[in-house]
Amino acid sequence: MGLIIIAVFYGSILFCVVASLAKLLKFAKAPLHLRWELYRGSSVYELTDWWTRPHVTSLAKMKSAALDILFLRDFYHRNRGFWYFLYLFHVGLYLLILWHLWLFICAMTIHVDAAPVWGLLWGHVATVLALIGGVGIFIKRMTDEELRAYYTPIHYVKWLFVILTLVEAFYAVQIYFDASMPAVMKYVRQQVAFEDLEMKFHPHMATAAHVLFASAWLIYLPFSHILRLFFRYYHQVRWDDVPNVRGSAVERKVEKLLSQRVGWSAPHIPHGRKWADFSSEQEQGAEE
Amino acid sequence: MKKEKIRVGDISKNRDEQLLTITGEDMMSLPSPLDKGGFQQLIRPLTEEQRNDYECSLDGVSAIAIPKPKSKEEEDRLVERFLGGLRKLLSQNDNWTFWQQLLLSLESCVRCQTCGEACSIYISSGKQEIYRPTYRAEVLRRIIRKYIKKGGKFFAKVAGDDIDLNWETIARLAELAYRCTICRRCAQWCPLGSDNGLITHELRKLFSQEMGIAPREIHELGTVQQLNVGSSTGITPRALENIISFMEEDIEEKTGKKIMIPFDREGADILLLHNAGEFISWPENIEAFAILFDAANISWTLSSELVGYDAVNYGVWYDDVQLARIAIRHAEVARELKVKRISVGECGHAHKALVVVADRVLSGDLNIPRESVLPLLEDLVCNEKIKLDPKRNDFPVTLHDPCNMVRLMGIVEPQRRIVRKLCPQFREMEPHGVDNYCCGGGSGFAIMSSMNFQDWRESISGRMKLKQILEAFQDVIDPSIHKYVCAPCSNCKGQIRDLLNSHEAWDKYGILYGGLVELIVNAMVDLEKPFIEWEWR
Numbered sequence: 155m156g157l158i159i160i161a162v163f164y165g166s167i168l169f170c171v172v173a174s175l176a177k178l179l180k181f182a183k184a185p186l187h188l189r190w191e192l193y194r195g196s197s198v199y200e201l202t203d204w205w206t207r208p209h210v211t212s213l214a215k216m217k218s219a220a221l222d223i224l225f226l227r228d229f230y231h232r233n234r235g236f237w238y239f240l241y242l243f244h245v246g247l248y249l250l251i252l253w254h255l256w257l258f259i260c261a262m263t264i265h266v267d268a269a270p271v272w273g274l275l276w277g278h279v280a281t282v283l284a285l286i287g288g289v290g291i292f293i294k295r296m297t298d299e300e301l302r303a304y305y306t307p308i309h310y311v312k313w314l315f316v317i318l319t320l321v322e323a324f325y326a327v328q329i330y331f332d333a334s335m336p337a338v339m340k341y342v343r344q345q346v347a348f349e350d351l352e353m354k355f356h357p358h359m360a361t362a363a364h365v366l367f368a369s370a371w372l373i374y375l376p377f378s379h380i381l382r383l384f385f386r387y388y389h390q391v392r393w394d395d396v397p398n399v400r401g402s403a404v405e406r407k408v409e410k411l412l413s414q415r416v417g418w419s420a421p422h423i424p425h426g427r428k429w430a431d432f433s434s435e436q437e438q439g440a441e442e
Numbered sequence: 443m444k445k446e447k448i449r450v451g452d453i454s455k456n457r458d459e460q461l462l463t464i465t466g467e468d469m470m471s472l473p474s475p476l477d478k479g480g481f482q483q484l485i486r487p488l489t490e491e492q493r494n495d496y497e498c499s500l501d502g503v504s505a506i507a508i509p510k511p512k513s514k515e516e517e518d519r520l521v522e523r524f525l526g527g528l529r530k531l532l533s534q535n536d537n538w539t540f541w542q543q544l545l546l547s548l549e550s551c552v553r554c555q556t557c558g559e560a561c562s563i564y565i566s567s568g569k570q571e572i573y574r575p576t577y578r579a580e581v582l583r584r585i586i587r588k589y590i591k592k593g594g595k596f597f598a599k600v601a602g603d604d605i606d607l608n609w610e611t612i613a614r615l616a617e618l619a620y621r622c623t624i625c626r627r628c629a630q631w632c633p634l635g636s637d638n639g640l641i642t643h644e645l646r647k648l649f650s651q652e653m654g655i656a657p658r659e660i661h662e663l664g665t666v667q668q669l670n671v672g673s674s675t676g677i678t679p680r681a682l683e684n685i686i687s688f689m690e691e692d693i694e695e696k697t698g699k700k701i702m703i704p705f706d707r708e709g710a711d712i713l714l715l716h717n718a719g720e721f722i723s724w725p726e727n728i729e730a731f732a733i734l735f736d737a738a739n740i741s742w743t744l745s746s747e748l749v750g751y752d753a754v755n756y757g758v759w760y761d762d763v764q765l766a767r768i769a770i771r772h773a774e775v776a777r778e779l780k781v782k783r784i785s786v787g788e789c790g791h792a793h794k795a796l797v798v799v800a801d802r803v804l805s806g807d808l809n810i811p812r813e814s815v816l817p818l819l820e821d822l823v824c825n826e827k828i829k830l831d832p833k834r835n836d837f838p839v840t841l842h843d844p845c846n847m848v849r850l851m852g853i854v855e856p857q858r859r860i861v862r863k864l865c866p867q868f869r870e871m872e873p874h875g876v877d878n879y880c881c882g883g884g885s886g887f888a889i890m891s892s893m894n895f896q897d898w899r900e901s902i903s904g905r906m907k908l909k910q911i912l913e914a915f916q917d918v919i920d921p922s923i924h925k926y927v928c929a930p931c932s933n934c935k936g937q938i939r940d941l942l943n944s945h946e947a948w949d950k951y952g953i954l955y956g957g958l959v960e961l962i963v964n965a966m967v968d969l970e971k972p973f974i975e976w977e978w979r
Contacts, residue, residue, distance in 0.1 A: 181545075185538035188762070188802045190640060192630050193876060197852025199797065202817045228633035233556040300555045304450060304580045307602040309553075379550055379634060391543055392635045398801045400809050408805045416763060417536040418651035419526075422666065423763050429803065432767045433774065 156355035159362050166369035173376035181381075186407045189395045194218075205397065215393065224248075236301065239294060243287025249280030261343040269335035277327060277338075285320045288313060319367040322360075330360035448571040450580050453614050454606040461572060461614065462501040468568035470905055473912045475919060476945065485897040492893055497613035501572065504893045505620035506657045508613055517609035520653070524612050525589060527652030531644055532590065539762045539802075543637060544644050548583055551576060551636040557628035562879045562906035563621060573902075575628040575638040578618045581605065582641060616655055619645040620895075623884030623903055624759065625845040630876065642885075646760040656760050660886045664756040665764040669771070673718040673752035674889075682751055685721050686744075693729050697969050701736045703728075706779065707743035713781040714742050714815065715753035715772065715796070717789035717932035719889075723979070724935060724956070727788060730963040730973060731815075737966065738822050743779065750775035753792035754932075758799055759885045769800030773808040783811040785818065788957045790844030790931035791884075794851055814847065816930065816958075820856035823863055823962055830965040832864050834972060837924050839865040839961070840914040842907070842938065843878035844931035852876075857930055857958055864965045867918075871910040879906045881929070883937025896940065904941045911938075911953065921952040924976050930958040939979075948978045 198204045221227055226244060229237040253276050260269065292313040295301050331337040341361065344350035357365070398404045412430040416423055448461060466484055471477060488498055497508040511517045530536035531544065557575040558564050564573045571577060584605040588594040598604040605611070619642050626639035649655040668674040677685065686703050693701050704710065714735075720727045735742050745751055749771040757765030776784045786793045797812045804810075822828050841861055847853045854875050861868045873879070881888070882904025890899070915925050927942075929935045938955045947953040954976060964973040 181542065184542040184545075185534055186802060187542045188539045188800075189798050190540065190543055190637075191798070192626060192849060193852030193854075194630075195852065195876060196854045199814055199851050199853050200817055200820075200856055202813070202821060203811075204813060204817075205811050222633075226633065228631070229554070229556070232559070232631050232633065233554055236554055236556075300558065301553070303555055303574070304553045304576060304603075308600070379552060391546060392637075395798075398804070398809060400806075404802075405805050405809065408802050411538055412803065412805065414535065414538065417530055417533075418763065420651050420654040422654070422661075423651060429766060432763070432770050433808075 155362075156357055159357060159365055160354060162369045163365050166372040170372040170375050174381060177376050177381050185411060186404065187391075191391070191393055191395045194393065205399065209397065210393075218393070235298075236291075236294065239287045239290030241287070242283050243291060246280050246282070246284025246287055249276065250284060253277050253280055257339065257342055258346060261339045261346060266336045266340040266343060269339040271335060274327070274333060274335045274338075278324070281320050281324050281327075285317065285324070288316045288320060292317065315367075315370070319371065322363050322367060326360040326364050330358060450577065450584060450603070451605050453572075453581055453618075454608050454611040457499060457608075457610040460499050460502050462570055464501065464567060464570060464902070468570065469901065470566045470568060470909070472905070472909055473916065475951070476908075476912065485901055486894045488894055496893070497617065499610065500614040500617040501570075501621075501898075503617070503895055503898045505617060505890060505895045505898075506655060507892055508616055508655060511609060520609055521607060521612060523653050524648070525607070527648040528586065528590060530652060531648050532586070537644075537647075540640065540644060540647075543640050546635065547579070547637045547640050548586065550634040551579065551583075551632075552634055554633065557632050557636075557638060560627045560631035561622075562625070562627070562882070563623070563903050566905035567902050572618065573621055575622070578615065578622070578645065579636075579638050579641045581611070581615060581618075582645065585611070615645065616649050619649065620657065620887075620890075621898075621903075623845075623880045623882065623887055625880035625884050626849060627845070627877075627879065630849055643759070647762060650761040651763060657886060657890050657892065659890045659892065660756045660760055661764075664754075664886075664889070665761065665768060668749055668752055668754065668756075669764075669767055672748040672750075674754050674756065675718045675722055675752070677718055677721060677751070679746045679748065679751070682721070682746055685725070689725050689729050689732070692725065693733060696729075696971065696973065697733060699733065699736070701732050703732045704743045705746050707741075709780050710743040711741040711782045712743070712785045712818075713750075713776045713779055713783070714744055714785050714787055715789075715792065716744070716751070716787040717754050717792060718752035719754070719932045719936065720787070721751075723939075724932070726960055726973070726975075727932075727957045730957070730959040731787065733963050733966070733969075733973075734819075734822065734828065734959060737828055737968070740818075742785075743781065745775045745779060747775045747778070753786055753789050753796070755792055755795035755800070756886060758791055758795040765795065765800065766803040769796055769803055770808065772796055772800075773804050773810055776810045777807055781810070783813060785813055785815040787815050788930040788932060788959065790846035790934060793844075793853070794846035798851060814851070814853050814856075816847070816853055816856040819959060819962060820859055823860045828962075829967045830864060830962065831967045832866055832965060834965045834967075835865045835961055836867060837865075837926060838867045838869065838915055838918045839926045839928055840869050840871050840911065841874070842871065842881060842911075842927060842929040842931075842934055843874055843876075844929065844934050845878065845880050845884055847931065848878055849876045857928075860958060860962065861928060864961055869914050871914045879910060881907045881931075881934040881937040882941070883933050888933040888936040888940075899937070900940055900944045904937055907938065908941050908945065911942075911947075912951075915951070915953060919951050921950055923952055925951075925953045926961070926974070927953060927955040928958055928961060929955055943978075954978070 198207050198209055201207050226241055229240055295305055327338055396404055398408055413428055415426060415428050487502060496504050497510055498504045534541050561575045567573050584603050585607055588598040589607055622642040624639040624642055629637035629639050664674045672678055690703055716728055755765055755768040757768055786796055793814050839861060882899055887899045887903055911927055927938055929938050935955060942953055960974055
């Protein structure tokens with residue numbers, strides 16, 4: 155049993171890393187697309203000779219993305235009723251991610267007996283916030299007619315799983331580890347550093363369940379919305395895109411793409427023609 | 443009686459029944475004086491003959507006149523063709539133009555339905571399910587999952603999002619792709635960045651680029667005619683000469699000025715591209731540009747070359763190949779004339795198509811600077827390069843924001859600074875700027891009047907704009923007070939004209955519409971008479 159849990163856990167980490175990288179690579183290697191961006195306000199196109207003016211910097215884009223992700227601004231402004239629970243859930247989730255990072259770092263760098271008591275409070279507050287948010291979202295998704303639309307049964311199962319994971323994590327820390335931060339930290343240290351193989355191969359149900367829940371979420375992560383959110387901001391898709399300036403890298407990519415053949419088959423699209431062949435000279439030549 | 447809710451899977455069921463029937467009672471109510479319920483623009487039912495010949499089982503409206511297949515075999519062939527097109531849509535090679543945005547939009551929706559509240563068509567129709575921005579996207583997602591992905595048929599049952607793909611699904615989906623104006627307000631509102639407008643666009647592409655299905659007004663009479671004859675209006679270069687002569691005479695008659703509209707002037711600073719619809723329906727817009735540029739001593743020219751005198755590029759709404767062809771022609775014309783830049787006149791979709799979207803189909807010597815004319819107009823007005831008197835525009839004015847210029851390009855302020863400076867009674871519509879509502883004629887609707895589609899766009903897609911216009915003029919609704927809806931876009935003007943006309947808004951409420959440059963020229967102090975003529979057009 156212990157061996158299976160170990161295999162699932164480390165396998166899920168490997169899967170998460172490989173699948174996420176594959177997904178990221180797939181999008182990063184996507185061909186340059188036509189521009190289809192949106193604007194949140196005034197742009198460089200309001201200026202005469204806009205092509206000589208500086209464009210939006212990556213820093214400005216990143217700042218905007220950070221504010222969106224931290225505060226879920228669009229939900230706040232456009233869908234306030236949903237935002238309350240969603241925000242509680244996300245704040246809880248962000249705090250839990252940070253808590254785990256802190257836990258791993260502290261477990262490896264300080265003596266376990268020096269584990270601060272506030273660490274426990276941090277973990278519990280984060281879990282409770284995420285739990286309130288998760289239960290709230292689940293109930294709203296069940297009862298609100300708008301939020302129910304097109305939300306398929308599999309998604310409700312996902313939220314139940316979220317709630318179960320959080321409840322189990324709370325149980326493990328509060329009951330199994332007896333609300334002791336040094337005990338939690340000792341366990342993490344032993345696991346990370348492979349100090350207690352006996353426990354690794356014969357885990358208690360509370361920690362085993364937590365590891366299995368974590369594994370399930372690691373497997374799910376590459377298919378979640380998190381990676382897509384990344385591309386929405388950093389791959390020039392949603393907000394003002396990069397103009398094609400003469401002699402630029404963008405122009406070189408454009409030229410390469412225009413040399414591809416058009417693969418569509420409607421009657422007005424001549425078979426085998428390249429995109430670059432749509433200049434009037436070449437079209438007339440082809441007709442003759 | 444409450445209507446039964448339409449579900450996603452219903453799109454493939456009951457082929458002989460209309461999925462939705464809308465009545466006046468369903469629709470969003472309008473403000474005074476149209477709040478009495480006395481006038482409800484109804485959607486006339488199709489004739490028996492039309493119903494027999496064309497697919498109309500979505501909502502009883504036909505936008506694209508799809509002929510009904512004659513046999514089961516023909517239906518099956520069309521279903522196969524649709525699936526083939528869908529595979530191409532999802533292929534990086536075939537659909538490099540929009541593959542990335544499409545994939546992100548398909549995969550990032552969390553079904554929060556935030557977009558529903560952003561959609562003027564969904565709200566105006568009284569929240570009819572099939573017009574919900576996510577409805578057609580959800581249909582497409584489920585088809586992809588079930589028929590394109592491996593193990594799809596099994597997983598569709600497990601996940602509880604099963605859907606059947608048959609000819610009825612495809613015919614209804616094709617019509618549904620023309621119940622969205624691609625204004626992309628929903629995309630702006632989406633917290634995850636999923637773009638339902640783009641999904642509509644990609645569906646239209648699939649139908650056009652693979653199956654040859656597109657509205658006649660946009661394809662055959664639109665892009666094809668533009669490429670072959672010179673303009674989507676049918677104006678040939680020869681006819682253009684006559685129109686321009688008439689305009690020069692008209693300018694002289696109105697202003698006493700003898701102005702020659704420059705044509706094919708090699709080496710000019712600016713090649714000005716107008717939507718050719720202006721030549722026919724609103725020549726005063728082109729005349730106003732000529733008067734203003736002449737007064738400001740600007741080096742500019744129009745072109746008489748094929749395609750060079752029509753800024754429109756309907757390809758941006760439905761077909762990447764046609765988009766590329768027209769954009770390349772525009773750039774070629776500018777290259778031949780050796781101009782320094784192309785300026786796009788008052789036409790929203792032409793702005794977005796040529797300045798932004800086509801940016802990635804032009805390279806080398808075709809990559810000529812392209813810009814909106816609005817910053818130049820702002821420079822002339824706000825830096826007082828022309829003598830203007832705002833008292834000449836002392837009538838209520840409101841401003842319509844064309845989606846393509848504002849939300850889709852970020853040109854928000856130049857037009858506002860101009861009307862604020864020149865129109866003492868300017869009032870904003872609410873909401874405005876990047877949160878504006880579409881006129882209801884976007885993505886080709888303004889020029890589409892097949893069968894009963896015009897009824898639909900006047901009743902539903904344009905309803906929100908009509909509401910906004912009436913609200914902006916509530917305090918001056920008396921017909922003796924002349925009011926002006928400024929719409930710096932040719933297609934928007936067409937739609938607003940039809941909206942106002944169907945409610946006799948000029949006769950009953952004194953509401954007229956027009957472009958931006960007309961307001962500028964109307965304020966020019968060296969013109970003896972006002973330029974704007976207060977008569978219906």
